[in-house]
Amino acid sequence: MTVKAASGQGFAAGTLNRSSPPLRDHALALLGRYGIYLFFVGFLLLAGLLAPSFFSRSNLSNLILQIVPLAIVACGQALVILVRGLDLSVSSVMATAAVAATSFSGHDADVLPIVLVALAIGVMTGLLNGFLVVRRNVSPFLATLATMIVLQGLRFGWTHGAPSGLMPPLLRVIGSGTWGFVPVNLLVLVAVAVPLATVLHKTTVGRRIMITGGNPLTGRLLGYRTDALTIGAYVVCSMLAAVAGLVLGGYAQIVDNWVGKGFELDSIVAAVLGGFALSGGRGTIGGALAGSAVLVLASNIVLLIGLPIQFQIILKGLVIVFAAACYAKR
Amino acid sequence: MSSTTISGKPAVRRPLTPATARFLMIGMLMAIIVAIGALVADRFLRPANLANVFEQATDLALVALGQSLTVLTGGIDLSVGSLISLLSVLTSGLIDGNGAMVLPVCAGVILLGVLVGTLNGCGVVLLKIHPLIVTLGMGAVLQGVALLYTRSPVGGIPDGFDSIAYGRIGGLSVGGIAVLLIFVAVAVLLRRTATGRAIYAVGDDRHAATLLGLKVRRVTILVYAASGLFSALTAIYLVARFGSGQPYTGADYTLSSVTPVVVGGIVLSGGRGNVLGTLLGAYLLALLNNLLNFLHVPTQIQLVAEGLIIMAAVAVHVEREKRA
Amino acid sequence: MLLVSGVSKSFPGVRALSDMQLEVREGEIHALVGENGAGKSTLTKIIAGVQPPDTGELRLDGKPVHWSGPAAAKAAGIHVIYQEFVLFPHLSVAENIFVGAMPRTRLGLLDHAAAERSAAALMARLGVSIDPRRPASELSVADQQMVEIAKALVERPKLLILDEPTAVIAGKEVEALFERLRRLRDEGVAIIYISHRLEEIFEICDRVTVVKDGQWVATTPVSEVTRDRLVSLMVGRDVAQLFPPRPAGLDAATAPVVLRAENVRVGHRVRGVSLELRGGLITGLAGMVGAGRSELAMALFGGLSMDGGSVTIGGATYTRMIPARAIALGMGFVTEDRKSEGLAMLQDVGANISAATLHDVTSGPFLDRARERTMAQADIAGYRIACRGPGNAVSTMSGGNQQKVLIARWAHTCSRVLILDEPTRGVDVGARTEIYRIMREIAARGVAILMISSELPEIVGMSDRLYVMREGVLTGLLERDGITEERVVDLATHARQAA
Structure with missing residues (x-):
């Protein structure tokens, strides 16, 4: 028997690599990146259809007041998720910052020291989280769970279970005041989100975080200071949580030990809705903001159409799963 | 021949497996707590107090057992808290003091728990979403349903139902003994059945498990269903203990169920650890709380100790990894 | 059946x-x-x-x-x-x-x-x-x-x-x-x-x-x-067609030594390796999987820390190397596993190419996307990378084109040394010949190339000098006509068989 050789068509596959990737892949990638904005607009339209009163000034400014604290935390959470992490301690940082704020005399003169103390709490928590995750290689879930619990205990120890004292009037204005019909806390969000988005999307540091988050080994071999970038993400996240704690404390007026309860999970959900992958390296600050807005909108719609308030949380659960399913890799 | 001399140590049992090392560590921590307890209060070492600790670990151990299984596959179940809340209000609400309803309601509640767990598992497997997100979403839905059903403690239990929690056999609580037996049974099943080993295999390397033809999807769904089952049992136990169900009864278990799991040496990335470690972890935490009560430390500050225990457990684990 | x-x-x-x-x-x-x-x-x-x-x-x-x-x-x-x-x-x-x-x-x-x-x-x-x-x-x-x-x-x-x-x-x-x-x-x-x-x-x-x-x-x-x-x-096709010819007039013996490693050790995987990389030449590193080749390359680049030994490059000797320093010294490293160690899979072509030279595409504190795009476009044309332009996500591209993106990235930094670990793994044949050609072009600039490959015809066909490694140590250095498949296999496995 002789060798059976194929007739000469051997170069077909060799030339195929010239062809560019299909347009469909490109389109899907775009949808993944901008899908949340479609979602956002859809929710706005839905809300407007269900209740014409939705677009009233008072409802809108009320909505924004509610969105802002979550959006601030979600920005920080997004940063941590970007580097393959998670921060469960944000709610604890929020409450601790708010409790700290009431531990002063309650006059406006104390606002600066309050802010400094809050930020210091944030920095310390973030450093501890970052240290555990980066240097001790602890899983982010556990590390931040542990700091959350420790911080909770310290807070209770400090307040003996019942915080007393007042938020300075200025913080209350920041948290709940409106200027015309523009909520004052929106200014805080802008002051936080714009620089953050600029750094993340327009500078080399942001690019390094993006690359390190998606592929830590790649980042390391590119000579990036991946440890510092990761710890930095945790620190910024905790600082933002502290700021959000002050804003939310000012909004709620009454500060208890549970200011920000539920924000740890809500902020994760907002970031994931906004297009951040828990596997890191993907997402935009704009997406995190839109994700936060969608989450609050969902609750608002429930009220608008007169369903019992319990449906808010049911709808929230469904939105989480549905949106995540939309992003899942095929 | 060289390869055999490089790798081929004579077949001797290695001195300490990771599991034994972890058990020893927990044992030492317990011994320290007991020693301190014995020093500060002579009541601490009395059998009645130790039986108390044994009983207090019951609910946490039971939820954590289900959590252990999901974590062993590399997943997590954050719906346990809401599921416990929902099932506890359903249990007491539907029984409502009527002894004849006990069996059908309990059966229904267990079935519902398994069903919810199965849904979680299907979400993870079919939607290909991170388990954290799936179970978080499920948790929100369940909490909402629980609040729709009732916004305050509801229903009641017939006489004798509370013996699940307060009944004693030889001075030890019935529930506690049952949980101990359940743990041993699950540990044996995990070690000595093909499905049990598949749970470890899936957590160890999901891709390899797929290539080797293991039923990865079935195993994944199974562990979430089991988590639902153990949440249901916890709900029934809690109703027996408190006399009625409350819509926020379970909230704290969502995250705290993870503590005994990791303290007991099961690694969050999956594939390593032993459920008996989880049981020991639950006992350790109960013992610690008991000691702090004796020391008159306010309940809330006891949290700090819990947080520190988590950090310690995890740090020790990392150390071992580095040596390996 | x-x-x-x-x-x-x-x-x-x-x-x-x-x-x-x-x-x-x-x-x-x-x-x-x-x-x-x-x-x-x-x-x-x-x-x-x-x-x-x-x-x-x-x-x-x-x-x-x-x-x-x-x-x-x-x-x-x-x-x-x-x-x-x-x-x-x-x-x-x-x-x-x-x-x-x-x-x-x-x-x-x-x-x-x-x-x-x-x-x-x-x-x-x-x-x-x-x-x-x-x-x-x-x-x-x-x-x-x-x-x-x-x-x-x-x-x-x-x-x-x-x-x-x-x-x-x-x-x-x-x-x-x-x-x-x-x-x-x-x-x-x-x-x-x-x-x-x-x-x-x-x-x-x-x-x-x-x-x-x-x-x-x-x-x-x-x-x-x-x-x-x-x-x-x-x-x-003829093997000679697959591999570009060695440039004439290149003398392995007189080419300048660009990098010298002395007695490098990494755990038990690399146990005292000394080698020289010479400018303009492609130096091969052959051996069986697990022989310590990748670990050695990682150590030279600073991806793994050396447990002993030193690296001399650019007139200075280092006993500790980190990637940032390696890059500053003019080294580049195309890693074996491009998906987890090389590319940023979620980023586009432009971001991947500029990743090691971000300072070249900034204006003031900000990234200059236009400059990044220009740089990427030049490389896409120069290396014939098939994609929809600098904004194409690398995850949708074929292995060969991904590899070219990586080489393009490191070509910007490697003024002295370029290390390529299994450069043609998972790359189709058409792209392989282009990668070989690109390697020769880069070498011709005077860059010393270190190429690790498990494929015998490739490493024999491309190397000007060839080290063979086995169980963490070098077992031989082959030059020019001494490079044959039989010799490589012999050196990569011989001692094990004899023991």
């Missing part, structure tokens, strides 16, 4: 198989040969049910089959030993061997003691002694391979596929493996044997199928074909 006909399979950017065919009979060892990227692995995965074919048909014992997944193929008696191991790192050796088929006690419970006894007996028959109770992650690469082989023997498959089973074992272990395979064949098992080592094919295979560029080329009894004929069928 197994009949594959008309099978095609495409991935984003590449056609992996087109109209592939394969016929394997009961009781034969059937060799499957072809170059890297010829489609052998894809074909294996389709037979094993890991991936469905786009078109075409599989028949097992005459009946058409459609696998729903690997489990279905396994149930039908198909067992694969993959090139990358499929082991559970934290399960014991015994459990890995008996995965899914553990012996049971009378109560129906798994019998770990019995499994450990059988595993030990099996290991003894394979001529190795591995404690069956150890977790798989603690074994050496060679021992892990023996566990994989033991696993296949336990399964009693009808069809056994081995993908490069001898890449990490040698000598006695290979003999033991071959003896086992012959016995299985005599028992009627069909075996598909994939290997780059043609002499092995002549030793144990009955028939051979050659594939090239994703297509079937020939099937013939081994006894009716010569080694040279096989090679020409595989390559399909």
Whole structure:
């Protein structure tokens, strides 16, 4: 028997690599990146259809007041998720910052020291989280769970279970005041989100975080200071949580030990809705903001159409799963 | 021949497996707590107090057992808290003091728990979403349903139902003994059945498990269903203990169920650890709380100790990894 | 027994198989040969049910089959030993061997003691002694391979596929493996044997199928074909055509030394290696998988810290190296695993190319996307990277084009040294010749290139000087005409066989 050789068509596959990737892949990638904005607009339209009163000034400014604290935390959470992490301690940082704020005399003169103390709490928590995750290689879930619990205990120890004292009037204005019909806390969000988005999307540091988050080994071999970038993400996240704690404390007026309860999970959900992958390296600050807005909108719609308030949380659960399913890799 | 001399140590049992090392560590921590307890209060070492600790670990151990299984596959179940809340209000609400309803309601509640767990598992497997997100979403839905059903403690239990929690056999609580037996049974099943080993295999390397033809999807769904089952049992136990169900009864278990799991040496990335470690972890935490009560430390500050225990457990684990 | 006909399979950017065919009979060892990227692995995965074919048909014992997944193929008696191991790192050796088929006690419970006894007996028959109770992650690469082989023997498959089973074992272990395979064949098992080592094919295979560029080329009894004929069928063109000619007038002896490593040690993987890289030359580094080549390259670049020794480059000597310093010193590193160590898979082409030279694309504190795009566009044209422009996500591109993106990135930094670890793994043949050409171009600028490759024709065809490494130490330096496949194999495995 002789060798059976194929007739000469051997170069077909060799030339195929010239062809560019299909347009469909490109389109899907775009949808993944901008899908949340479609979602956002859809929710706005839905809300407007269900209740014409939705677009009233008072409802809108009320909505924004509610969105802002979550959006601030979600920005920080997004940063941590970007580097393959998670921060469960944000709610604890929020409450601790708010409790700290009431531990002063309650006059406006104390606002600066309050802010400094809050930020210091944030920095310390973030450093501890970052240290555990980066240097001790602890899983982010556990590390931040542990700091959350420790911080909770310290807070209770400090307040003996019942915080007393007042938020300075200025913080209350920041948290709940409106200027015309523009909520004052929106200014805080802008002051936080714009620089953050600029750094993340327009500078080399942001690019390094993006690359390190998606592929830590790649980042390391590119000579990036991946440890510092990761710890930095945790620190910024905790600082933002502290700021959000002050804003939310000012909004709620009454500060208890549970200011920000539920924000740890809500902020994760907002970031994931906004297009951040828990596997890191993907997402935009704009997406995190839109994700936060969608989450609050969902609750608002429930009220608008007169369903019992319990449906808010049911709808929230469904939105989480549905949106995540939309992003899942095929 | 060289390869055999490089790798081929004579077949001797290695001195300490990771599991034994972890058990020893927990044992030492317990011994320290007991020693301190014995020093500060002579009541601490009395059998009645130790039986108390044994009983207090019951609910946490039971939820954590289900959590252990999901974590062993590399997943997590954050719906346990809401599921416990929902099932506890359903249990007491539907029984409502009527002894004849006990069996059908309990059966229904267990079935519902398994069903919810199965849904979680299907979400993870079919939607290909991170388990954290799936179970978080499920948790929100369940909490909402629980609040729709009732916004305050509801229903009641017939006489004798509370013996699940307060009944004693030889001075030890019935529930506690049952949980101990359940743990041993699950540990044996995990070690000595093909499905049990598949749970470890899936957590160890999901891709390899797929290539080797293991039923990865079935195993994944199974562990979430089991988590639902153990949440249901916890709900029934809690109703027996408190006399009625409350819509926020379970909230704290969502995250705290993870503590005994990791303290007991099961690694969050999956594939390593032993459920008996989880049981020991639950006992350790109960013992610690008991000691702090004796020391008159306010309940809330006891949290700090819990947080520190988590950090310690995890740090020790990392150390071992580095040596390996 | 197994009949594959008309099978095609495409991935984003590449056609992996087109109209592939394969016929394997009961009781034969059937060799499957072809170059890297010829489609052998894809074909294996389709037979094993890991991936469905786009078109075409599989028949097992005459009946058409459609696998729903690997489990279905396994149930039908198909067992694969993959090139990358499929082991559970934290399960014991015994459990890995008996995965899914553990012996049971009378109560129906798994019998770990019995499994450990059988595993030990099996290991003894394979001529190795591995404690069956150890977790798989603690074994050496060679021992892990023996566990994989033991696993296949336990399964009693009808069809056994081995993908490069001898890449990490040698000598006695290979003999033991071959003896086992012959016995299985005599028992009627069909075996598909994939290997780059043609002499092995002549030793144990009955028939051979050659594939090239994703297509079937020939099937013939081994006894009716010569080694040279096989090679020409595989390559399909003159070897001289595949590799660009060595530039004339290049003298390996007088080229300047750009980097000198002295006695570098990394754990037990690299045990005192000294070498020189010379400007303008391609220096090869050959050896078996697990010989410590990648670890050495990592250490030179600072990706792993050296436990001893030094690196001299640019007139200074360093005992500690970190990637940032390596880059500043003019080094570049195209890593072996481009998906986890090289590319930023979620970023676009522009971001990947500029990743090591971000300071070149900033204006003030901000990234200058326009400048980044210009830079990427120049590279896309220069290296003929097939994509939709700088904004194309690299994850949608073919392996060859991804590799070119990586080379383009490092070409911007490597004024002195460029290290390439398996530069053509998973790259189709057309792109391979272009990568070879690019390597020559970069070398011509006076850059010293260090190339690691497991593919003999490639490393022999490209290297101007060639180091061979085995078990953490260098076993030889070959130059120019001294570089032959036989010498390389000899140096990479010889001492093990002799010991």
